[in-house]
Amino acid sequence: IAGITQAPTSQILAAGRRMTLRCTQDMRHNAMYWYRQDLGLGLRLIHYSNTAGTTGKGEVPDGYSVSRANTDDFPLTLASAVPSQTSVYFCASSVLAGNEQFFGPGTRLTVL
Amino acid sequence: EDKVVQSPLSLVVHEGDTVTLNCSYEVTNFRSLLWYKQEKKAPTFLFMLTSSGIEKKSGRLSSILDKKELFSILNITATQTGDSAVYLCAVRPTGNQFYFGTGTSLTVIP
Numbered sequence A: 001i002a003g004i005t006q007a008p009t010s011q012i013l014a015a016g017r018r019m020t021l022r023c024t025q026d027m028r029h030n031a032m033y034w035y036r037q038d039l040g041l042g043l044r045l046i047h048y049s050n051t052a053g054t055t056g057k058g059e060v061p062d063g064y065s066v067s068r069a070n071t072d073d074f075p076l077t078l079a080s081a082v083p084s085q086t087s088v089y090f091c092a093s094s095v096l097a098g099n100e101q102f103f104g105p106g107t108r109l110t111v112l
Numbered sequence B: 001e002d003k004v005v006q007s008p009l010s011l012v013v014h015e016g017d018t019v020t021l022n023c024s025y026e027v028t029n030f031r032s033l034l035w036y037k038q039e040k041k042a043p044t045f046l047f048m049l050t051s052s053g054i055e056k057k058s059g060r061l062s063s064i065l066d067k068k069e070l071f072s073i074l075n076i077t078a079t080q081t082g083d084s085a086v087y088l089c090a091v092r093p094t095g096n097q098f099y100f101g102t103g104t105s106l107t108v109i110p
Helices: none
Strands: A004-007 A010-013 A019-025 A031-038 A042-049 A064-066 A076-078 A087-094 A107-111 B003-007 B010-014 B019-026 B032-038 B043-049 B056-058 B061-066 B071-076 B085-092 B104-109
Touching (some): A019 A031, A019 A087, B019 B032, B019 B085, B019 B104
Antiparallel strands (some): A004 A019, A019 A076, A031 A087, A064 A076, B003 B019, B019 B071, B061 B071, B085 B104
């Protein structure tokens, strides 16, 4: 692994289903983030984690949850997907909270 | 409410032209402003600016911040087709969150 990886690359999901987007980094960065990117709205922060064991809500947290059990992994869960959660999801990390962020390749999620 | 506005929304230029992209912001207790380049997939970091009037430069790209007028510009000289991308501006107020603008889409025609 080099940098940040995300899985899956893309997914089509039926509304109401549960889905976990995976994010792993091997840079030993303390802070990690989840964004969604929608046309005309730019990147919006969903949840963040300043360090392993802590999480916080971003700009658009409703319908999403995260956990940070260790430094490397930061999964994002949609408990019951809705069509408005159709988006491209980016995971990012930074050495410390507030430093420049390095982004993963993204997951394209379609909820029907 | 914290806000980041980028202009223009899109731009089409010919190779060799110089372009200036704008980012204005309204945030509480400004800490830093970042520029990213986004091609097909993930945004890649270009610059972080924290002080007014100090130019950051990398090759043909440069950027400067004006904290009094609350804006930053990103200049690209002698543009190449490889510069075609969406350029994103992000601002960090107090706290650890960044607020992103919607980006400027740059197309460089050969």
